[in-house]
Amino acid sequence: MDLHLSNQIHVIGFTPLAKFYAHAIALTPNLSVQILAHHPPARANWDVEGRRLRLYSRSGQFISSAEISCPEPIADPALRYRGVPLAKQLNNIIIDTETGAILPTLRNLRHRIDRQTTICLLHSGLGLVDDINEAIFPDPNERPNFVLGESTHRVGRISGYGYSVQYRQSGSLYLYGVPRLENTEFALLGMQQSQHLIQMLATQQSLSVVPLPKARFLWWKIPWLIFSSTADCVSVMLGIKYSQIGPNPYARSLMIDLLEEAITIVSKFPELQVMPHKVESFLRPQFRRKMRAYLNAQGTNTSPWIAKVRMGRAPPIDYFNGYLVRRAEEIGIDAKHHRMAMAMVKARVNARTWELRTDLLGTTPYMTDTDAIGGGRPAPKPEDYEIDWEEM
Structure with missing residues (x-):
């Protein structure tokens, strides 16, 4: 089987950290980056803000900027227009987005992902790969390669600017290439593809990439x-x-x-x-x-x-x-x-979801007690739930 190594990286997410990595990749010679975004305003703001990602220091001093392509929308493939060809295959993906958005996003991109794809998950928890494989890639032969990542770079938003990021404190990017379970040619190729993504990120010194073994x-x-x-x-x-x-x-x-x-x-x-x-x-x-x-x-x-x-x-x-x-x-x-x-x-x-859903025109006195989550509502009545309270 031929090994195809692409130098294009797709970044999923519009968090400050995702934009920081997109900015760093865009400044790296021989690499190209494409942001995949969920919301249409991200595309509109790209043109308004000069089609560039800008990085500022904590004190507001300009550091650098990088030109990027217009973010590509993430859409359900079932809703595309007839006659419009499917988008190209994704070879290298970095994900930094809301945990609850990861599975739906990958499900919408499933037709563009195969065993030659490498996905880098920037997530503070553990165990997400198992859930992704179970829900979206049940066939081991069709699963992508995974790299687990943890970043200690501290970045933040700049109010009113979607394509500007405040760099608060330098850190490192710790990466671990997850080996495939099967002992086949695909496993060897998968590890080479994972290492290729790690090496591409390591070429940008500002990211301070630290590859680590599992332990x-x-x-x-x-x-x-x-x-x-x-x-x-x-x-x-x-x-x-x-x-x-x-x-x-x-x-x-x-x-x-x-x-x-x-x-x-x-x-x-x-x-x-x-x-x-x-x-x-x-x-x-x-x-x-x-x-x-x-x-x-x-x-x-x-x-x-x-x-x-x-x-x-x-x-x-x-x-x-x-x-x-x-x-x-x-x-x-x-x-x-x-x-x-x-x-x-x-x-x-x-309980909080129920509380928000039953609020009427904002009249509920949230945050009037000492509960940091919210509250101030009277206790729900048994008839508000379809539960037989006598049997509990």
Whole structure:
């Protein structure tokens, strides 16, 4: 089978980080970039803002700009006009978008993706690849190649400008090429295609690409996974800010239970046993102090998960607590605290969705109590739900 390596990269998402990577790729010789966007305003603003992506420092000083092509719309292939040819194959994809948008987006692009496609997922959680394969690529022979990524570059929006990004702090891009499970020629070609995408990104020095093997990638990523599955989870469960967890003995107890269970689970990961000294670092008191210090460093900030729940959107708990629960089941460890936490967070999302749906002309007094998620509504009546309360 011939190996075709393309130097074009498609970026899915219109987040500041997605635009930062599109800007960096556009400035790299011999590489081309194309943004795939969901919303029509992205295309209109492209022309208004000079058809360029601009990068500014934290103080507002101009750094650089790069000319880009007009964003290509992501549309359901079933809705295309007759006689209009299908778009070209996608060879290299970088995804940084809302978690809930990833599966629908890839489903709409399914006809442009095959085993020669490499998808780089910039996502803070773990376990998303399994869900993508199960939902969209059930045939192992037709699955794309995957690269997991985690970025520590800090960027932000500039109000009123869709194609300008504020570069707040330099960081690194950690990448891990996921090997294909089958031991065939396709597996070897797939790894070469994944490495090709990693090498292309590494040619842009400003991205500070750091390729890692699986064990080291997991070891680097796990502390952030544990923090979100404990602190962010407790924040949503109780509707409180980070700074309110420590002084509240009940919130603190919840977080400790989740933290201890998470440490027990990750310390048993088979892929980490090749680095016993690294596993030992999770079990030491210093790691727990590190988690507390990071919690205190958040100050009075509100968890980003709370912002999602306020809007009636589910936070990515399936790829934090849910990942720990799935791995615990594989290993044979009880994960009762994280399973309970998942149920409580999803219950809060469900309740908030109901609250927003039943609001009439904005008359509901949201945010009038101390719950950071919202509230102020009277408790729902049993007849509001199709549930037999007598049998519960």
